[in-house]
Amino acid sequence: MKKFIYICANSFFYMFSTFFLFVFLFSILSLFEKYEFFDAPFVDILENDIDGFNVKISIPFIEGIVKYQFSYTIIFMWLWLLFYAIFFYVLKDFFKIFIDNELFTAKHLNKLKIFFRLNFIPIILNIGSIVMGWIENKKVSFEEEYFFVFIHTCIAIIIYTYIDIFKKGQRLQEENDLTI
Amino acid sequence: MAIIVNLDVMLAKRKMRSKELAEIIGITTANLSVLKSGKAKAIRFSTLEAICKALDCQPADILEYKQD
Structure with a gap:
C-alpha cells in the first residue's frame, strides 16, 4: 500500500x-x-x-x-x-520516507519540515488574493481560493503532527542506538 | 553525566585490549568506544554481565556515581 x-x-x-x-x-x-x-x-x-x-x-x-x-x-x-510540480516532488519524497528501512532519521525529519513549510505558500497566496478581493470590492466568488486554503491547512496540520511524532521517534531511536 | 564508566581502568588492570573485550562480550568496537567515552544513554544487564564475566569484576568496579 x-x-x-x-x-x-x-x-x-x-x-x-x-x-x-x-x-x-x-x-x-x-x-x-x-x-x-x-x-x-x-x-x-x-x-x-x-x-x-x-x-x-x-x-x-x-x-x-x-x-x-x-x-x-x-x-x-x-x-x-511550477509550484505544484515541486509540491508533488516533495510529496513523493514524503512517501519515500515510509518505504525506507530506518524511519526516524534527521534527514527524514528535514524532508517533513520542507513539506510542512511548502504548504504555507498557497495558504498565504490564496489568503492574500481573498483579502485583495475584499479590499477592491470585487464581485467574484473565492470558492477555489477557500478550497485551496482549506486543503493546504489540513495537510499542514497533519504534517505538523507527523513532525512531532518524528521528533519523539528520533529521540527514542537515539536512546535505543546508545543503549549498549 | 553523574555516572562515570571506569572501563578503561579495569581494562588496564586486566591488561586487556578494547578490541579483545568487544570480541568476548559480542559487541562492536564502536559500541564499546561509545560506552567507554560515557556517551551511552543506557547499558543492558546482559552487556554488564558479560563485561563483569570477561574482566572478572563487579559492576561497581566499572560504574561509579559522582555528583555533578
Missing part, C-alpha cells in the same frame, strides 16, 4: 512537471505565433473571446484546453504549475 501511494505521488509529479513544461514551452511559442513568426502546433490565437483570453493551448491525449491572456498573469500561471 505504501509503495502504491509512493508510485501515485511519483506519477503526479511526472504528470505535473510534464504539464508545466508543455504549457511553459507552448506559451512561449504562442508569443512567437502572435507576432506571426511561425505557426506553432497546439496553439491558437483567439480574437474576440467572450472571457477576454488571447491564446488557447490544446493539450493532446487528455483533450484539455488552457486559455490565458498576453499579460503578466501568464507568469502566475507558470509559477502555479
Whole structure:
C-alpha cells in the first residue's frame, strides 16, 4: 500500500512537471505565433473571446484546453504549475520516507519540515488574493481560493503532527542506538 | 553525566585490549568506544554481565556515581 501511494505521488509529479513544461514551452511559442513568426502546433490565437483570453493551448491525449491572456498573469500561471510540480516532488519524497528501512532519521525529519513549510505558500497566496478581493470590492466568488486554503491547512496540520511524532521517534531511536 | 564508566581502568588492570573485550562480550568496537567515552544513554544487564564475566569484576568496579 505504501509503495502504491509512493508510485501515485511519483506519477503526479511526472504528470505535473510534464504539464508545466508543455504549457511553459507552448506559451512561449504562442508569443512567437502572435507576432506571426511561425505557426506553432497546439496553439491558437483567439480574437474576440467572450472571457477576454488571447491564446488557447490544446493539450493532446487528455483533450484539455488552457486559455490565458498576453499579460503578466501568464507568469502566475507558470509559477502555479511550477509550484505544484515541486509540491508533488516533495510529496513523493514524503512517501519515500515510509518505504525506507530506518524511519526516524534527521534527514527524514528535514524532508517533513520542507513539506510542512511548502504548504504555507498557497495558504498565504490564496489568503492574500481573498483579502485583495475584499479590499477592491470585487464581485467574484473565492470558492477555489477557500478550497485551496482549506486543503493546504489540513495537510499542514497533519504534517505538523507527523513532525512531532518524528521528533519523539528520533529521540527514542537515539536512546535505543546508545543503549549498549 | 553523574555516572562515570571506569572501563578503561579495569581494562588496564586486566591488561586487556578494547578490541579483545568487544570480541568476548559480542559487541562492536564502536559500541564499546561509545560506552567507554560515557556517551551511552543506557547499558543492558546482559552487556554488564558479560563485561563483569570477561574482566572478572563487579559492576561497581566499572560504574561509579559522582555528583555533578
